[in-house]
Amino acid sequence: MTELDRIFSDRIADVPRSFIREILKVAMDPGVISFAGGLPNRELFPVAALKDATARLFDDHGRDVLQYGSSEGHPGLREQISARYREKANLDVPVEDILITSGSQQGLDLLGKVILNDGDPVVIEEPGYLGAIQAFSMYRARFLPVPVSEEGMDVDALRAELAEHRPKLMYTVPNFQNPSGISYSEANRSELAQVLEGTQTLLIEDDPYGDLRFRGQPKSSFLKLLPEHTVLLGSFSKSLVPGLRLGWIVAPPPLMQKLLAAKQATDLHTSHFTQGIVHQYLRDNDPEAHIAVIREVYGRQCRAMQDAMREYFPPEVQATDPEGGMFLWAELPAGLTAMDLFQRAFEDKVVFVPGDPFYVRGSRHSTLRLNFSCADTETIFVGMERLGRAIHSLMDTASQSIAADGR
Numbered sequence: 001m002t003e004l005d006r007i008f009s010d011r012i013a014d015v016p017r018s019f020i021r022e023i024l025k026v027a028m029d030p031g032v033i034s035f036a037g038g039l040p041n042r043e044l045f046p047v048a049a050l051k052d053a054t055a056r057l058f059d060d061h062g063r064d065v066l067q068y069g070s071s072e073g074h075p076g077l078r079e080q081i082s083a084r085y086r087e088k089a090n091l092d093v094p095v096e097d098i099l100i101t102s103g104s105q106q107g108l109d110l111l112g113k114v115i116l117n118d119g120d121p122v123v124i125e126e127p128g129y130l131g132a133i134q135a136f137s138m139y140r141a142r143f144l145p146v147p148v149s150e151e152g153m154d155v156d157a158l159r160a161e162l163a164e165h166r167p168k169l170m171y172t173v174p175n176f177q178n179p180s181g182i183s184y185s186e187a188n189r190s191e192l193a194q195v196l197e198g199t200q201t202l203l204i205e206d207d208p209y210g211d212l213r214f215r216g217q218p219k220s221s222f223l224k225l226l227p228e229h230t231v232l233l234g235s236f237s238k239s240l241v242p243g244l245r246l247g248w249i250v251a252p253p254p255l256m257q258k259l260l261a262a263k264q265a266t267d268l269h270t271s272h273f274t275q276g277i278v279h280q281y282l283r284d285n286d287p288e289a290h291i292a293v294i295r296e297v298y299g300r301q302c303r304a305m306q307d308a309m310r311e312y313f314p315p316e317v318q319a320t321d322p323e324g325g326m327f328l329w330a331e332l333p334a335g336l337t338a339m340d341l342f343q344r345a346f347e348d349k350v351v352f353v354p355g356d357p358f359y360v361r362g363s364r365h366s367t368l369r370l371n372f373s374c375a376d377t378e379t380i381f382v383g384m385e386r387l388g389r390a391i392h393s394l395m396d397t398a399s400q401s402i403a404a405d406g407r
């Protein structure tokens with residue numbers, strides 16, 4: 001223990017550093033093919049349109065957007081978000097229920113801040129989004145992991161956790177989940193809504209990927225199925241750019257008052273300037289056409305990864321079949337761990353995220369997250385061939401050691 005260690009809060013002691021960010025540092029080497037990041041594809045960033053929007057914003061409203069703004073967020077941008085929910089999702093989201101945040105990650109932090117006391121139970125998906133695990137760990141949450149599969153959340157397991165622990169919060173990513181790429185089916189959503197009805201549990205519907213559907217039909221938002229119990233989080237990170245750090249929370253009025261107090265204590269308000277840029281961009285351009293391009297490209301990249309998997313991976317490897325988003329999730333044959341695979345794959349210059357950090361219990365998991373949004377289809381094939389080789393080699397080593405043990 002150093003002198004400095006004495007000054008750190010108890011709160012920070014339990015918060016895991018982002019394993020993914022550590023891996024991303026390794027993946028900076030230009031020869032490495034990375035399926036590890038959770039980054040949107042930079043080739044699709046509308047740089048010229050954002051530059052024009054910024055220039056126009058300076059010309060027309062330079063002094064306004066360089067001034068402090070309101071804690072709730074840019075009124076015009078909140079209007080645009082509300083109108084899009086009405087037009088695209090047939091959801092009635094009053095402007096007053098929208099709080100602009102510095103990315104949806106800040107939404108998670110603010111919710112933790114206003115809801116959690118030390119040790120409060122929180123339902124989390126298993127596997128679950130690492131950023132949510134980090135955010136709620138800051139408030140010393142006690143996690144109740146509930147498994148998710150291709151259908152959605154395990155309803156019986158949830159029912160048992162609700163009955164035993166009466167958690168205040170339940171965190172979900174129902175569309176193209178990070179890390180697994182799965183989506184909750186319509187039937188699963190209604191069942192979950194029924195189970196939550198009448199409880200005191202608030203459901204967080206974190207939906208940064210909802211717009212990135214490349215096949216199948218959109219599913220009902222929990223905000224429609226369970227309006228009294230749902231806080232919806234949105235983000236411009238995946239449908240526009242992450243670097244402007246803009247997201248939002250849709251919350252009912254009593255919660256909004258508390259969130260506003262927490263927001264003011266944290267940063268007064270989200271950058272008025274970046275909100276102005278996005279507001280101007282949305283006015284001057286066709287954002288739906290831009291999103292359609294992202295969907296098309298990610299759909300193609302996902303299919304390339306699935307094709308490469310069929311070609312290069314042993315058939316024993318199982319994988320999810322995403323309808324959108326940026327990730328798929330694979331499970332290695334019994335006995336192999338993703339951490340061991342990571343070492344071997346890294347030697348062959350390909351990286352991914354081993355499943356371990358996405359679980360709040362247990363270790364040495366055999367699952368891995370593969371990101372398909374960042375690499376073009378050719379690179380995906382090259383990387384998947386290397387990864388397939390690494391899996392085969394790990395399986396060979398495992399079977400040799402079993403044979404040796406049997407001797």
Ligand code: PMP
Nearest residue numbers: 038103104105129178235237247
């Ligand atoms: N929630 C989920 C499920 C995510 O995957 C991410 C980004 N990786 C976030 C929230 C945070 O996004 P933002 O950039 O809006 O803070």
